[in-house]
Amino acid sequence: MIHNLKHRINVRFASKGVLFSKKIDEFLCDCSNAFLFVVRFFKEAFTKPFHLNELINQCFDVGLKSLLLISITGFIVGVVFTEQSRPGLVDFGATSWLPSLVCLAIVRALGPLVTALICAGKVGSGIGAELGSMQVTEQIDAMEVSAINPFKYLVVTRVMATTIAIPVLAIYCSFIGLYGSYLNVHEQESSSLISFYQNAFSYISFLDLFAFMLKSVTYGFTIGMVSCYMGYHATQGTRGVGRAANQAVVLTIFLVFIEEFIIVTGINFFRYG
Amino acid sequence: MERENRHIVNDHAPVISISGLFKSFGELPVLQGIDLNLYEGENIAILGKSGSGKSVLIKMIVGLLLPDKGLVTVLGQNVAALNRKALDRLRLHIGFSFQNSALYDSMNVFQNLAFPLTMNVKHLNRLQVTRAVEEALEAVGLRDKIREMPSDLSGGQRKRIGIARTLILKPKIMLYDEPTSGLDPVTSADIIELINLVQSQYHTSSLIITHDLTCAKNTANRIAMLSKGKFSKIGSFDELFVTDDDQLKAFFNYNFLQ
Ligand SMILES: Nc1ncnc2c1ncn2[C@@H]1O[C@H](COP(=O)(O)OP(=O)(O)O)[C@@H](O)[C@H]1O
Ligand SMILES: [Mg+2]
Numbered sequence: 283m284i285h286n287l288k289h290r291i292n293v294r295f296a297s298k299g300v301l302f303s304k305k306i307d308e309f310l311c312d313c314s315n316a317f318l319f320v321v322r323f324f325k326e327a328f329t330k331p332f333h334l335n336e337l338i339n340q341c342f343d344v345g346l347k348s349l350l351l352i353s354i355t356g357f358i359v360g361v362v363f364t365e366q367s368r369p370g371l372v373d374f375g376a377t378s379w380l381p382s383l384v385c386l387a388i389v390r391a392l393g394p395l396v397t398a399l400i401c402a403g404k405v406g407s408g409i410g411a412e413l414g415s416m417q418v419t420e421q422i423d424a425m426e427v428s429a430i431n432p433f434k435y436l437v438v439t440r441v442m443a444t445t446i447a448i449p450v451l452a453i454y455c456s457f458i459g460l461y462g463s464y465l466n467v468h469e470q471e472s473s474s475l476i477s478f479y480q481n482a483f484s485y486i487s488f489l490d491l492f493a494f495m496l497k498s499v500t501y502g503f504t505i506g507m508v509s510c511y512m513g514y515h516a517t518q519g520t521r522g523v524g525r526a527a528n529q530a531v532v533l534t535i536f537l538v539f540i541e542e543f544i545i546v547t548g549i550n551f552f553r554y555g
Numbered sequence: 556m557e558r559e560n561r562h563i564v565n566d567h568a569p570v571i572s573i574s575g576l577f578k579s580f581g582e583l584p585v586l587q588g589i590d591l592n593l594y595e596g597e598n599i600a601i602l603g604k605s606g607s608g609k610s611v612l613i614k615m616i617v618g619l620l621l622p623d624k625g626l627v628t629v630l631g632q633n634v635a636a637l638n639r640k641a642l643d644r645l646r647l648h649i650g651f652s653f654q655n656s657a658l659y660d661s662m663n664v665f666q667n668l669a670f671p672l673t674m675n676v677k678h679l680n681r682l683q684v685t686r687a688v689e690e691a692l693e694a695v696g697l698r699d700k701i702r703e704m705p706s707d708l709s710g711g712q713r714k715r716i717g718i719a720r721t722l723i724l725k726p727k728i729m730l731y732d733e734p735t736s737g738l739d740p741v742t743s744a745d746i747i748e749l750i751n752l753v754q755s756q757y758h759t760s761s762l763i764i765t766h767d768l769t770c771a772k773n774t775a776n777r778i779a780m781l782s783k784g785k786f787s788k789i790g791s792f793d794e795l796f797v798t799d800d801d802q803l804k805a806f807f808n809y810n811f812l813q
Binding site for chain 1: 614617619639643644646647649651653654655657658659660661670671674675720721724
């Protein structure tokens with residue numbers, strides 16, 4: 283059982299005294315705990331009972347919480363990116379490339395990234411604080427002793443919800459961004475919506491869409507996993523709740539950029555050989 | 556309100572049996588050789604200073620913490636050796652009332668009580684759930700609070716709702732973690748009355764963790780004193796109270812002067 287395994291690892295670390303230095307020991311202990319947390323997720327996500335109602339609730343929660351923010355930021359990113367890219371293209375008389383340039387930028391980088399950053403702040407801190415306060419006020423223990431598996435009920439549903447909802451939000455964010463871009467292009471170069479979208483997607487390949495989905499799913503999973511881990515392991519009362527929320531956001535954003543780099547490198551290796 | 560101090564001598568196996576229990580956190584030893592038997596129908600109060608490991612002890616009874624050494628047997632089963640399913644089945648027989656009530660603060664009172672029921676008992680219809688919730692709330696005397704959020708309740712009411720939430724699964728064993736701490740004397744007396752009522756109505760055996768001597772005196776058949784990781788004394792209130800142990804005397808005096 284994971285619980286036992288984790289206990290054994292902690293006991294082993296504790297019983298050997300200081301292995302390296304206290305800081306490094308703690309870090310290794312955290313890493314092993316985080317690894318076991320992820321393993322436990324995959325074990326429990328595919329066994330009964332599935333809390334479908336709670337999963338649907340959480341999906342709506344994640345989606346609705348960040349919808350407004352994503353609409354605004356997505357729109358602004360589209361408008362600003364178009365506006366700022368125009369001078370470079372004007373010099374070559376190539377403003378007709380503007381839609382496809384913006385679309386490439388949004389699909390290949392901005393859409394998933396902006397969504398992930400907004401959701402890390404909005405959803406990640408929310409989950410971190412919520413689970414953190416449930417942990418320090420013993421609500422998680424209370425679930426456990428009434429024979430409800432809190433990991434399944436709280437963690438699995440939330441991680442699944444972010445993994446499902448964030449790709450949807452990323453698609454939505456990308457379309458809003460393109461719409462912002464269209465309004466800008468329409469005003470300056472007076473193109474129609476249909477020709478804008480045809481133009482925009484002309485350079486988008488299947489690999490781009492695949493990378494888009496891969497990234498958004500990865501970011502969604504990361505946001506859910508990190509925030510749940512931080513909340514679930516909160517200690518030391520109210521201060522711990524604040525720290526859990528804070529660390530959830532900081533670590534998520536850091537990991538999102540690392541993942542962005544790895545995925546882009548991988549995809550480009552695939553694309554260009 | 557004082558209870559008769561009958562000792563429950565029982566040839567049945569104890570419902571909870573703890574032997575040679577050790578637990579430490581890193582360098583900090585908390586429990587160092589605990590032995591205790593709780594028999595059917597019996598109430599034992601565990602007295603001890605704050606930080607002496609009382610909560611750690613009852614958390615090991617429900618498998619929230621694992622012992623370093625020693626055996627905890629509940630209803631004949633070794634808690635540390637159970638797999639998740641068996642442990643959950645055992646936990647259904649144990650009601651655990653948390654020190655700070657641990658009500659789910661995103662749910663109202665009705666949902667707090669219905670949650671453990673609907674999660675554990677399949678195929679209940681709405682009416683059966685409502686009836687069970689009302690019955691449990693009736694037992695703790697807070698039926699009118701059914702639609703309130705936990706944040707709108709007083710400390711004493713939260714404790715009662717917490718107890719009602721455990722009663723809904725009809726436990727055989729009740730574990731109370733400091734049921735009267737942080738409550739005024741009148742509310743404390745109400746909770747003490749409730750603990751006794753639960754015992755007679757639901758036929759439970761209980762461990763009551765407390766540092767409130769009045770609570771121990773009025774609820775327990777036996778009292779166990781936890782100090783330095785061990786039970787320094789176990790016996791009825793009268794047996795313990797007439798003592799020449801200086802530490803105990805100091806403890807009693809402290810409590811009575813409060
Ligand atoms: N999960 C834990 N990790 C580390 N130390 C703990 C843990 N739980 C309890 N302790 C420590 O064990 C000691 C006893 O705690 P506790 O049982 O809560 O005391 P009390 O008798 O007041 O209920 C305290 O010093 C506490 O800091
Ligand atoms: Mg305690």
